[in-house]
Amino acid sequence: MTVTSGPFFNVVDEDGRHRRELRERALYSATLLHCETGDTMAILDREAAVKDVLATAQQFYDWIAQEAR
Secondary structure, three states: OOOOOOHHHHHHHHHHHHHHHHHHHHHHHHHHHHHHOOHHHHOOOHHHHHHHHHHHHHHHHHHHHHHHO
C-alpha cells in the first residue's frame, strides 16, 4: 500500500495535530488547576497526584473534543 500526500492526508494530519494540541492544553490546564488550589503543596503521594492530574486532563480533553464536534 502506497501512502501519498494529498488533500485527504493533510486533513488527517491536521486533525491529529489538533488533537495533540488539545491534549497538551488539557494537561497544562489540569496541572495549573492543581497548583492554583494548593494541592501540589500538600501532596505526599506523588504517584496519586500524577494520576489525578492525568485524569483531570483526560476529562478536560474529552470535554473539549466533545465541544469541537
